[in-house]
Amino acid sequence: MSSPIPHQWQVPEVFRERMGNQAGRQRVMSHAGHVLLILHELPDPETPEKRAAKMFWRNPEGTWQCSAGGPPGISMLMAHVEMFIEAANKLETRGDQARTADEWFALIQAAGPTLRTARNMHRALQEAREAAKTDRGLITARDLAGDAERAFELIHAHAQEGLRYTSARQAEEQARGAQHMLEAAHRLNMIAAVFLPVTAVATLLGMNLSHGLESWPAPQTFWITLALCFAFGLWIKASMPRPQQAEEPKPPGKGKAGKGKR
Structure with missing residues (x-):
């Protein structure tokens, strides 16, 4: 069974024995002055369940090497941690730009896996720091990882608050709209109740009675009556309750995670 540890690395054999054919979780192995640090890359948004691993080996002389190549030294480890800061x-x-529930939910989905990866990376770097107490570069890498973890925690919490706020606001708007429709329907029912008797009698009897308007000039009487009916209808419409204008949504405040290196 092949080991994911590069074959050219002169690591203790115990490291290869403890390693399966997959890198597994983020962790640290130490033996006889050797430190093997196993970290995960940034989660892929398309397949967040997959974890691509990257290994960093520190020999007893204090020289770091990375399984992805690059120059010897701790710079590759620092670059790996800084990728999380940039993310x-x-x-x-x-x-800062999210407003809709879909945008908040997408942010939660993106921040969740990265938060877990950053948290485990910080824990692994802390273990590596304890295994190599004389390596000052590990302190910087560990602190950067802690800043990245804290940043993702703030982003994830802010996205959850934004989603809850947006959902509550939409529910409030729907309740306000339902109340408006209820009030309007009640007024229309009252108007229908007032005119129901005369409408029923006119329908049954025809109401072909002399009302004095037969002698009025035509067609002016017809157009005046029609205009008055329209004016009365517009007055009824104006008397109906109007829905309250929704205010511009204000996203909940959050603690800023900060820009650049931490």
């Missing part, structure tokens, strides 16, 4: 800044920008 947090991008998600924070999305959070």
